[in-house]
Amino acid sequence: MIAVDTNILVALHRTEYAYHKAAVKAVTELAKGRAPWAIPWPCVHEFIAVVTNSRIFVRPTAPETALEVIDALMASPTLSLIGEGPGYWEGLRQVVLDGRIAGARVHDARIAAICLQHRVKCLWTADRDFSRFPALKCRNPLAGG
Numbered sequence: 001m002i003a004v005d006t007n008i009l010v011a012l013h014r015t016e017y018a019y020h021k022a023a024v025k026a027v028t029e030l031a032k033g034r035a036p037w038a039i040p041w042p043c044v045h046e047f048i049a050v051v052t053n054s055r056i057f058v059r060p061t062a063p064e065t066a067l068e069v070i071d072a073l074m075a076s077p078t079l080s081l082i083g084e085g086p087g088y089w090e091g092l093r094q095v096v097l098d099g100r101i102a103g104a105r106v107h108d109a110r111i112a113a114i115c116l117q118h119r120v121k122c123l124w125t126a127d128r129d130f131s132r133f134p135a136l137k138c139r140n141p142l143a144g145g
Contacts, residue, residue: 003040003082003122003124004124009073014057030076039081044081087117092110092113095135096109098134098135101132108129116133121137122138
């Protein structure tokens with residue numbers, strides 16, 4: 001299963017991003033495909049927080065529109081929204097220790113632990129910080145690699 005990180009969702013939604021078209025293509029293929037895919041709940045929360053933030057965007061997305069974007073993604077019958085479950089603490093603990101994680105990187109560790117708990121095969125992300133979690137395979141679908 002492929003999981004999608006916040007930055008891919010933001011690029012999908014914000015047309016001013018250089019990789020907008022690549023994000024639309026990549027996520028549309030997932031959403032219309034037959035294979036299961038996922039979005040971690042923390043990425044949903046972060047997407048809404050980022051695109052509606054007037055400190056980031058001159059014209060931020062209206063909250064209603066941000067929610068509609070998530071509603072549209074949730075219409076994909078192969079999408080799962082994944083979050084913490086039984087055993088999550090042990091996974092998070094291991095990810096934090098293995099990656100020597102502290103401070104703001106704990107948020108990424110949370111996403112990594114959720115993905116590992118749900119047996120995500122690959123996290124699509126443009127964030128190189130996820131390289132700190134060698135147990136989680138990552139790929140940037142916007143860079144073509």
